[in-house]
Structures are given as C-alpha cells and as structure tokens.
Amino acid sequence: MSQPSSITLDMCRQLDAEDSLAKLRDKFAFSSKGNIHFDANSIGAMPIDVPDRIQRLMTECWRDQSRRSWTTEDWAEKPRILGGDISHMIGAGANDVVVCDNTTINLFKLLSYAWKIRNSGTVILTEAHNFPTDMHVLQGFMQLLKALKVDGQIRIAEDRAQILDMLDNDVAVLYLTHVDYRSSERWDMADINKKAKSVDALTLWDLSQSAGVLDVDLGGTGADFAVGCGYKYMCGGPGGPAFLYLNPSHQKTAWPTIAGWMGHAKWNKFLSDFEPAGGASSHLTGTPSVIANEVFAASAEIWRGVTRKAVATKHKSLTDMTIKLIEQECGPLGAAVISPKNYDERGGHVAFRHDGAGPVSEALVDNGLILSFRYPDSIRLGLGPLYHNHEDVWNAVKIIKDVLTTEKWRDQKYEKVAI
Numbered sequence: 001m002s003q004p005s006s007i008t009l010d011m012c013r014q015l016d017a018e019d020s021l022a023k024l025r026d027k028f029a030f031s032s033k034g035n036i037h038f039d040a041n042s043i044g045a046m047p048i049d050v051p052d053r054i055q056r057l058m059t060e061c062w063r064d065q066s067r068r069s070w071t072t073e074d075w076a077e078k079p080r081i082l083g084g085d086i087s088h089m090i091g092a093g094a095n096d097v098v099v100c101d102n103t104t105i106n107l108f109k110l111l112s113y114a115w116k117i118r119n120s121g122t123v124i125l126t127e128a129h130n131f132p133t134d135m136h137v138l139q140g141f142m143q144l145l146k147a148l149k150v151d152g153q154i155r156i157a158e159d160r161a162q163i164l165d166m167l168d169n170d171v172a173v174l175y176l177t178h179v180d181y182r183s184s185e186r187w188d189m190a191d192i193n194k195k196a197k198s199v200d201a202l203t204l205w206d207l208s209q210s211a212g213v214l215d216v217d218l219g220g221t222g223a224d225f226a227v228g229c230g231y232k233y234m235c236g237g238p239g240g241p242a243f244l245y246l247n248p249s250h251q252k253t254a255w256p257t258i259a260g261w262m263g264h265a266k267w268n269k270f271l272s273d274f275e276p277a278g279g280a281s282s283h284l285t286g287t288p289s290v291i292a293n294e295v296f297a298a299s300a301e302i303w304r305g306v307t308r309k310a311v312a313t314k315h316k317s318l319t320d321m322t323i324k325l326i327e328q329e330c331g332p333l334g335a336a337v338i339s340p341k342n343y344d345e346r347g348g349h350v351a352f353r354h355d356g357a358g359p360v361s362e363a364l365v366d367n368g369l370i371l372s373f374r375y376p377d378s379i380r381l382g383l384g385p386l387y388h389n390h391e392d393v394w395n396a397v398k399i400i401k402d403v404l405t406t407e408k409w410r411d412q413k414y415e416k417v418a419i
C-alpha cells in the first residue's frame with residue numbers, strides 16, 4: 001500500500017480495493033446514525049454478532065441451563081481460552097496470556113510480582129507522562145512498601161531521552177506504557193528490553209494503546225511482563241476485560257500477589273491451601289465476568305483469523321494516510337500533527353493540535369466524526385485496522401476541514417468539552 005504525495009478519493013478507494021483485511025469490515029456493526037467512529041483508541045467497534053451472543057447467553061445459558069453453563073459453556077476456562085485466542089497478537093505463547101480483571105488491577109498484580117522476583121535494585125523507573133492509572137498503581141505500591149517498612153523508590157524520567165540514562169543497576173523494574181496516550185509516541189520495545197536486561201532490570205509494559213494495532217512482539221523482544229485494555233483496539237466491548245502476560249521464564253518462581261481461587265491449580269476442588277495453577281493462570285483471581293467475556297469472545301474469534309503483521313501493515317497505511325491528508329487539507333487551516341511521522345515511532349492513533357482543540361473536537365463529534373480530545377490541546381483519531389478503510393479517512397478529514405474552514409467550533413455550545 002504505497003502512497004503518493006498528494007491524495008485523492010480515488011487513491012483511497014484503490015488502496016481499499018487492494019486491502020487484504022477488507023472483508024473483515026462485514027464482521028462489525030457501525031453507527032445507525034451514520035457517524036464515523038475514529039475512537040478505536042478509546043473503544044473499538046462492536047463485532048456484529050455481539051447482540052445475538054448476549055441474547056443467547058441470557059436465555060439459553062443463564063435462564064435455561066443456569067449453573068450448568070459453567071461446565072457446558074466453559075465459563076471458568078474463558079480467561080485462559082480468550083488469552084490463548086489473542087496471544088499471537090502480542091507475540092506471546094497461548095499459555096502466557098490470560099484475559100481478566102481490568103488493566104489497573106493487572107498492573108498492580110504484575111508490578112508487585114515483578115518486584116517480588118526482581119534480580120536486583122530497589123528502584124521502579126518510569127516516565128512522567130505515563131498514563132495516570134499506571135502512576136497511581138505505582139504510587140500506591142510504594143505506600144504499601146513504606147507501610148511494610150520495605151525499601152523502595154520511584155524514579156521518574158521527565159522525558160524519553162532520560163529513561164536510558166536513568167536505567168542503571170539500581171533499577172529493579174522498568175515500568176512503561178508502550179504508546180503515549182496523548183501524542184501516540186511509541187517506545188522501541190526491542191531496544192529498551194535489551195538495555196533493561198543489560199542492567200538486570202525487569203520490564204513491565206502497558207500495551208493498552210498498542211495491542212491489536214501494532215506489531216507487538218513480547219516474546220521476540222524479551223519483555224518480562226505486560227498488561228493491556230481489552231476494550232480499545234481489541235474490540236472487547238465497553239468495560240471489557242483486560243489481559244496480562246508473563247514471560248515463561250517468570251511463571252513458576254513465586255505466588256501471585258493476589259492469590260485467588262481461580263488461580264489455584266485445582267480450583268474446582270475447593271482446597272484451602274493455595275497452589276498456583278502455573279503459567280499466566282496463577283494470576284487469575286475470582287469469578288470471571290461471564291457477560292463481558294462473551295462480548296470479548298466475539299472479537300477474539302476475529303483475532304484468531306488474522307496475523308499481527310497484516311494488521312500492522314494496514315494500520316501503517318491508514319495512519320500514514322491520515323497524517324498526509326490532515327497536513328494536505330487542514331494544515332493551512334492551523335492543524336498541526338503531533339504524532340510521529342515515522343511509523344516506527346508511532347502508536348495506534350494520530351493526534352493533531354489546533355487552537356481551541358476542546359471545542360473543535362466537540363464540533364467534530366456534532367458533525368458526525370466521533371473522536372477524542374485530550375487535555376490540554378490534542379485531538380486524537382484512533383484507527384482500527386480490522387474495520388476502518390482509507391475512504392473513512394478521506395471522509396473524516398473532509399469533516400475536519402469543514403469544521404475548521406467554517407469555524408463552527410467557535411459556537412458557544414461547544415464550550416463544554418467531554419473527555
């Protein structure tokens with residue numbers, strides 16, 4: 001999908017005609033109001049069979065079969081099954097991923113576990129712009145260490161360049177989000193993992209903004225731990241379960257921090273003494289969220305049929321196109337792309353700046369382009385390679401151009417800005 005310098009609608013259509021993933025669009029349902037949803041970085045599209053699956057779960061399973069569904073429908077196994085289904089999308093083995101809880105809880109589980117099995121050092125190194133929940137988990141964990149009178153320190157890099165300078169033998173865990181949720185800047189995971197290994201530090205990656213869109217290779221790059229949201233690019237539904245990953249080399253060493261009955265080796269024997277199940281399963285906690293897992297299962301079925309290379313190739317083409325079109329059509333109107341132009345440095349979404357970014361994003365939503373605003377001044381378009389196409393990008397940029405040209409966004413009604 002190579003792209004020429006000046007883009008036309010016909011060129012978009014030509015790229016769509018060559019798209020090997022184009023047929024997957026039919027597996028998703030889109031807004032009945034005709035809006036274009038470019039918020040895959042916030043909430044991915046709905047697989048088309050979700051309503052039928054939920055209807056069946058409510059009637060055939062809950063109402064008719066009741067408790068027996070735990071067995072007939074494998075409800076208790078779903079966290080493992082779904083983890084296996086999506087594992088290839090992050091370069092992991094099928095037993096190394098489970099789908100469970102939310103990202104915040106999984107961050108706590110794996111940060112504390114990484115601390116417990118650390119090689120050396122007492123520092124957890126992160127960057128100032130990490131996602132708020134990642135920072136809060138870290139701060140809360142440090143408070144816990146303090147209460148337990150255990151020596152531990154947070155080290156915070158103010159910018160990306162500083163991280164490598166600060167990565168020394170005192171660092172026990174390097175704790176990063178793969179892609180910045182505002183700008184879409186991406187860390188070079190292979191390089192960082194290599195440098196972390198050279199000082200014996202363990203790595204914990206938050207893949208919320210990269211899983212299901214980039215060519216994430218946890219195994220190949222030697223990552224130690226990872227977590228991520230299920231409801232963004234993974235299309236696991238609103239409030240859908242998250243996932244967690246442990247490198248096989250760390251799976252047998254210690255108990256999980258939250259030892260729950262679903263993480264027991266023989267959970268259905270109701271034994272009092274905990275025995276870790278082994279693999280990522282040890283980090284399961286309590287009863288899984290069956291309804292949320294059923295929604296996630298609809299997207300997992302789609303993920304099973306794609307490779308992360310194909311997904312990443314299409315994503316590159318879509319985001320390259322988005323950047324070029326915003327610059328071509330909206331650059332003269334004051335829009336400035338802030339996401340990296342080089343694909344290898346870029347994450348899932350494309351962000352741009354404009355005066356009054358909050359009201360601009362409100363006006364865009366009101367005019368049929370659903371995207372998101374992040375304080376203080378970035379507007380984000382999240383592209384989902386399973387269902388977006390280049391013509392969508394063309395249509396989205398047309399709406400942006402219209403809102404900027406007419407200055408509709410200056411209307412008072414757009415002053416109140418949603419998150």
Ligand SMILES: Cc1ncc(COP(=O)(O)O)c(C=O)c1O
Nearest residue numbers: 102103104131177181206208229
């Ligand atoms: C990088 C990152 N981590 C975590 C979260 C949210 O975590 P949780 O699913 O626990 O709400 C987000 C949500 O946008 C995110 O972008």
